[in-house]
Amino acid sequence: MEITVTINESDHAGDVEPRTLLVDHIRRTVGLTGTHIGCDTTSCGACTVLMDGRPVKSCTVLAAQADGAEVTTVEGLKTADGLHPIQSAFTDDHGLQCGFCTPGMMLVGASLIAENPDPSDDEVRWAISGNLCRCTGYMNIVKAIRTAAARTAAAASESNGS
Amino acid sequence: MSAPTTPAEIGGIGHSVQRKEDARLIEGQGNFLDDIELPNTLHMAILRSPLAHARINGIDSSAASALEGVVAVVTGELMDQHGLAWMPTLSGDTQAVLATDKVRYQGQEVAAVIATDPYIATDALELIEVDYEDLPPVTTPQQSLGEGAALIRDEKEGQTDNLAYTWETGDRGATEAAFAQADRVVTLETHYPRSHPAPLETCGILADVNSVTGQATIYMTSQAPHAHRTLFAMVAGLPEQNIRIVSPDIGGGFGNKVPIYPGYVVATAASLLIGQPVKWVESRTENLISTGFARDYYMKGELAVTDEGRILGLRVNMLSDQGAFYSDAQPSQFKAGLFHVVTGSYDFGAAHIDCKGAFTNKAPGGVAYRCSFRITEASYLIERLVQNAAYEVGIDPAEMRLRNFIQPEQFPYETATGFVYDSGDYPTALRTALDEAGYEDLRREQAEARAEGRLIGIGIAHFTEAVGAGPSRTYDIAGLKMIDSAELRVHPTGKAILKLGVKTQGQGHETTFAQIVAEELGIPATDVKVEHGDTDHTPYGLGTYASRSTPVGGAATAVVSRKLADKAKKIAAHLLEAADEDIELDSGVFSVVGSPDRSVTIQDVALAAYTNLPEGMEYGLEDVTYYDPPNLTYPYGSYIVVVEVDPDTGVWEVQRMVALDDCGVRINPMIVEGQICGGLTEGFAMSAMQWITFDDDGNCIGANFMDYLVPTAWETPRFELLATEVPSPHHPIGAKGVGESATVGSPAAFVNAVIDAVAHLGVRNIDMPVLPDRVWAAIDAAS
Amino acid sequence: MFPSRFDLIVAETISDAVQAKADAGEGGRFLAGGQSLIPMMKMRVAFPEKLIDINRISGMDAIERSNGHLHVGALVRHADVAASDAAFGAIVAAAPWVADPLVRNRGTMCGSVAHCDPEGDWNSVLLATGADVVARGPGGERPIPIGEFVDGAFTSSLAEDELVVGLRIPVPAGRSGGAYLKLERKIGDYATVAVASHLELDDSGAIAAAGLAMTSVNPINTKVVDAEALMVGQQPSAELFAEAAELAAAAAEPRDDVRGTAAWKRQVVRTYTKRGLAAAAQQAEGS
């Protein structure tokens, strides 16, 4: 069936089988391989994308269900202004090791910050509890998300103040 | 911690330099196996046995072959025609590639479909009909070695029972004598359950064999690309110069990506036969049910102790569940890996270890999951035993350890099983951790809580690891000596490229190894590009596992840098018109002793290496080193865990986790701490929830992430990290390796903490994982 | 892991959806959040021939109170329930513990109810609060009391051609409180044991209405009717709740499995019933 998905602000029209999973559509048809696959049971969150602003597991959404939706993948985090604060915070705080969970973690982190400018340690841990990481033990992921939140808030108050 | 000797711009040892690998990974530009697409790639899916033990009477793949989009169906029969139905394992056994005679575990590879699309390949699997004849499954090693068990390896010549191996080490006589002297013997029987490394990225291969040129380019998730190239050459009979293994970005390994799996062999054979690239990426279920399990040791440990709490001797009987094939990835002289490090951190004269391994109808593997070959099991056993001994003797578990530690002045220390520990200061480590935890206060709180009916437990583990395999006189895998290498080339503009035999899976080699060069030569770490994983472009090495990258590959990097420094000094002397021996090098500046203003930089020297040389010197500034370590390194640490147990349900929660690690010199403290946090989490996971078990029919329970429980950020404790730094005396930069310490050391700390909460009731053992029902049952039985 | 082939029908209206389901017969299945169905299709334990996607039907995504009821539309996601001010008591308590944050962004409360997984959380909450499932078929709409709706493990009394369009949960008029205590092994795990409690108090502080239901300890989510009856008319007390807990434990017939022994699960039922009722009472007293 014909679908059009807006991925990272550009429209991707194409013909998909109804059974095509969104993650496969993004990776194999559209060719954005930053979205990963880590499980068969909707457990790991390596496939996380933002769909109409909300983080979802793209291995458990049909591509056809995303027809007309706005999807953001890790490749869409960076803007003309440069890296998203979550990206630089992940580097600064060593929030990634192998990097396989990282796109999902960053997208969840970015959406959390958008809703909650000052999340506590527990709030961050709760928000990322649908995403597994096997390398980091989460400590630095939590730290990085909180750093990104603090920097975002500081930047916002600076631009308000000026 | 010792302060860095180089300035931050250079970023040598001791600087928390930001990771170079991050730039691509945070933008989704990593290049993982499944991200690689070649023109005309075909996709493979594997049909696996639903049964644990059954004879195969026939396979009908005609309907599958007829499905549109299916290019080929490969069975054992076809593989057999090419002599590839079986392959050697890393432990000298053979393993079925595709089953021909019978299936020996649930999940075993039976056939493979090659199709134009992975969805179609999966559809075709459902169309293959296999005629199985049930055989009785053998699901425990005890059953396996008992009377009347079905023979699992009936194809193996001379094999009349299910015994996989026997191994013993230590001194039986001396140990008997020590036990005869003991006031008491403390016994612990416990099971270290089957676990799985489960890196977030599963295993996979993209085999591209050109049938005209014979060139085989094999992209695979490999922790040991060079060893894999050689093994591929040996197994498949391909000429080694035509095999190029490319291990791209790897989404975690933890030992899972060390062995060669049947899927790799089938995909490569299929690519050769069909003449197109063939890709196979495991599903998570395949990963968990068929590749690389770890642990599964039944252990009985006995400790001979005096009434003063002195340990005199240790006796261990061990039975391992090997699954259907003996395929432990470990040095070939060591049937139970380095399990004999089980004497731990303690000074006593006698130990004896008796090991047996049994075949069962379960997946093979026996990989070193974030562990230097069975050290996790060993460390767990001794730390549990020592804690129990303290209860029996009636002294504090911390004091028990302090009374028996190997003392700092005893290093190098030869253990009762023959390891020579390089360095350490155990009492300082434990005392520092106890102070940080506020141990005395914790004990007081524990007593107060108990009076209120609350259960608080404080668990200690002080582990010693043996990593960095290993010296060539003792360590080889499949005959290949466990050396490793580094090749360093400094370009005329002073920028360098470092090529390694080891391979990162997230540990940050591209950063850490550049820092070693920065330390030695003063070239800024950012100017050193690190290449690894492509066998055509890197020197030989056995790869990254068992925490061996820093001890072996890191040493090679330091040594090759020093070779270059020697040559560079000669060039500097020439440029400065001074004598060679008057030149000193500090943070990239070569100066004349006594007149520091007469100096040139490493960048000047690099240019001169290609433009302006002393008489008779060869051009260039590059070299290669193959490092054969003189000994293993012995990192250690002291971990303290505080838990509260809900007496009504057995549910326990970690309140605190204090972890002190001494891994010698820390090259990049930030990365080291990251490794430790990851390792502690694995240790927690195994203690609390993460295991693979089987029902009586041999069905795997733990076959996906709904059943194989990997903790999320919510369950994972917060860690308080501490460090001491006793360098390794024999390592060129004093580093010991750290990737696995925390996984090795922490399970005993978590379990000891729960036991400690209920020890006053008389509880001495709860097997891992310490599930709440087990805790509750233990309390119930005790009270 | 990929689903087998199917036809996808994207329904724009409720009647389209109902009609499509009627036309599809046995091979047809509604697709809501897909957080149970798609994983089952990927595992190939479900292979519908026709999937009828209801996500584009407008007007089913509200969660709101009216006429003494909380109405939850078929497209209200678990996350919407968790974020809603209209929800109360055991519903508020349960919402954060269903699945994980990402699954909650897609999965629907009604889909979960319709799925009738005995390890699912919502049906216990609905049993405790006395809710109705609102079904729409070709012949119109009918409310089905939750006790009649749940027919067995993974089976409901919904007709082939009926769609769940919403839930109707009575909002207590007086003081009330609720709890949902769930023992799960980790986030994203189904309950090993969970207990939903719901208490309404009269002016004297006595229990005017009581709801108690359990997850994962029987072949279906189970309402502990005798414990509810025991509590009505009594003053809340630790002794009363302990007695109720014994009745709950007796009504639970859990199995030994990898999550734990039956004896232990019964003990958890006992403990969580006591604690849950105490929490519900405390909330009611404070309301």
Ligand SMILES: Cc1cc2nc3c(=O)[nH]c(=O)nc-3n(C[C@H](O)[C@H](O)[C@H](O)COP(=O)(O)OP(=O)(O)OC[C@H]3O[C@@H](n4cnc5c(N)ncnc54)[C@H](O)[C@@H]3O)c2cc1C
């Ligand atoms: C990792 C993970 C963990 C989970 N953990 C939990 C948990 O802890 N507790 C829990 O309760 N659930 C859990 N779930 C399941 C989750 O809550 C699902 O969202 C829910 O069970 C189904 O809702 P859905 O909207 O996704 O339904 P779908 O998956 O779309 O459908 C499920 C079934 O219900 C039918 N159906 C759906 N909507 C309707 C309707 N309106 N009318 C008639 N039939 C309908 C479908 O045809 C299908 O048969 C988990 C799921 C995942 C993936």
Ligand code: FES
């Ligand atoms: S791949 Fe989607 S949740 Fe694991």
Ligand code: FES
């Ligand atoms: S960084 Fe490797 S899985 Fe998270």
